[in-house]
Amino acid sequence: MAVKRTKKPLSKRRRTPVTAVVPDAGPGLHPGKQSLLPNIHSSDVPDPLSVLKSLTPSGAETTSTTSSLLTIKSSKAVARKKSSLATAQLIRRYHTLNKELSKCLARIESNNSKSTSGLRQGAIQSQQQTATDLARIAEIRQEMDDLGGLDMYQKASTLGQSKQRGGxxxxxxxxxxxxxxxxxxxxxxxxxxxxxxxxxxxxxxxxxxxxxxxxxxxxxxxxxxxxxxxxxxxxxxxxxxxxxxxxxxxxxxxxxxxxxxxxxxxxxxxxxxxxxxxxxxxxxxxxxxxxxxxxxxxxxxxxxxxxxxxxxxxxxxxxxxxxxxxxLDITPKDRRNQPKKSNQPLFPKKLRHDKPNRNK
The missing domain is CATH 3.40.50.150 (Vaccinia Virus protein VP39)
Structure with missing residues (x-):
């Protein structure tokens, strides 16, 4: 009758001490001899990191090294995201300032024509508005200069069309x-x-x-x-x-x-x-x-x-x-030489979508 052998519980199994192959450290050790690390004189024990690397399979990385690489990659990704955000913010701000500058200049031109042909009260108001616009123009141009001017805007736009940003x-x-x-x-x-x-x-x-x-x-x-x-x-x-x-x-x-x-x-x-x-x-x-x-x-x-x-x-x-x-059509509709029927634009500004968060 065959007797079925039972496996010992894991807790009662005999564990074999882990040994490490220690390189030749002089005449006190036989070349290639295996020994327990605790029995080796402290002066003959290699650096712990060296032992760890020798026990690590070829091509593998230690946990700390892998963690460091992930941290570096994560830092680079965060840096790219911040750089992309900063580029977009610069472009948007420069656009906003440029549009406001154009509006100020247009108002000044319009007020100058009114002041020469309008009533005295209207001329005074136009002059006051012009003074306000001139002060704002100085502020806008100063902020544009602080941003780096058109040159920096162009550089930011060039970076925005790089392959890393979508091409x-x-x-x-x-x-x-x-x-x-x-x-x-x-x-x-x-x-x-x-x-x-x-x-x-x-x-x-x-x-x-x-x-x-x-x-x-x-x-x-x-x-x-x-x-x-x-x-x-x-x-x-x-x-x-x-x-x-x-x-x-x-x-x-x-x-x-x-x-x-x-x-x-x-x-x-x-x-x-x-x-x-x-x-x-x-x-x-x-x-x-x-x-x-x-x-x-x-x-x-x-x-x-x-x-x-x-x-x-x-x-x-x-x-x-x-x-x-x-x-383009075969016969372009060039309106330069056509008489104007009125002073109204062909496409006057007209509200088409009155919803919250819409831009102008």
């Missing part, structure tokens, strides 16, 4: 151009001519240089390859062959504080494009379209139609940006 917004445009020009020979054919207004980098389209030839311009270039130019002062091409196939206005229109100048930038862009095939690439902050009291997608499309951009080729709403591609 530049030109990537969305490439498939649009490929669909609009299916017969384009990317290797041997003539390249598309692209005017990049407010360019932060001259290399945004470098990957496609075999079929896109870029002319980057900006008020305050951050690269010597970008031409210093005010787009509103840029001469219109005299020859049809000098017109552009693409005009890019990526986060440019929203930077301008004066609404009249914003409209003029859009109108001026049509004079640089090839009629019938020219593409206007327009990028705006998403809140300008979806969180405004006075603007939305439908109104923007209607406004662009009045400027001869009757075909909305494509549009896309991302997490923070609104992308638009408009095609």
């Amino acid at each position: 530049d917004s030109s990537k969305w445009l490439i498939p649009i151009l490929e669909n609009c020009h299916p017969q384009l020979d990317k290797k041997a054919g003539p390249a598309l001519r692209l005017l990049d207004i407010g360019a932060l980098s001259p290399h945004n389209y470098q990957k496609y240089s075999s079929w896109i030839r870029t002319t980057p311009i900006d008020l305050n270039p951050q690269d010597p390859l970008i031409t210093k130019m005010d787009f509103l002062e840029m001469p219109v091409p005299a020859q049809k062959g000098d017109l552009f196939d693409v005009v890019c206005l990526s986060l440019v229109v929203n930077f301008v504080g004066d609404p009249t100048q914003r409209g003029e930038i859009l109108r001026h862009s049509a004079r640089f494009l090839v009629p019938g095939t020219g593409i206007l690439y327009l990028v705006l902050p998403l809140p300008c379209i979806q969180n405004s009291r006075y603007m939305d997608h439908e109104l923007l499309v209607e406004m662009m139609d009045s400027l001869s951009y009757s075909t909305l080729v494509s549009h896309h709403f991302a997490k923070k940006l609104a992308y638009y591609a408009f095609k």
Whole structure:
């Protein structure tokens, strides 16, 4: 009859002392001999960290080392988040100051015209308002200087379009151009001519240089390859062959504080494009379209139609940006030489969405 052997409880099992292989420490120890660490003379015992490393499998890390690496990675992530937040705050603040500056300048110009043609009481009020605006302009410009001025704003914007922050917004445009020009020979054919207004980098389209030839311009270039130019002062091409196939206005229109100048930038862009095939690439902050009291997608499309951009080729709403591609009509509707029927603007400021937390 077989007797079933029972296992001893874990608490009663004999435990074998853990031994460590101690390297050759001189004539007192035989090479390769195993010994219990307590029986070794203190002068012959290696550093505890060295013993721990010798018992750690190759490629593994100690708990303390792993913890340190995680701490470093976490610190870097926090630093990147803080840097991104600081960049966004600087850009937003500079935008706000720039818009307020434009409003002050517009009021001063309006008050000057009133003071020369209005009544005495109105002239006094205009002068008082002008004095207030001038004082505020000085404060605004001082704060802009404290932020680093336009140069620092441009650097922050350049950092914002880095690969670590999501890359530049030109990537969305490439498939649009490929669909609009299916017969384009990317290797041997003539390249598309692209005017990049407010360019932060001259290399945004470098990957496609075999079929896109870029002319980057900006008020305050951050690269010597970008031409210093005010787009509103840029001469219109005299020859049809000098017109552009693409005009890019990526986060440019929203930077301008004066609404009249914003409209003029859009109108001026049509004079640089090839009629019938020219593409206007327009990028705006998403809140300008979806969180405004006075603007939305439908109104923007209607406004662009009045400027001869009757075909909305494509549009896309991302997490923070609104992308638009408009095609220019064959016959642009240039209103410069048309008589004005009244002093009222074509699209007067009108409340469209009266909801809490909407911007202006």
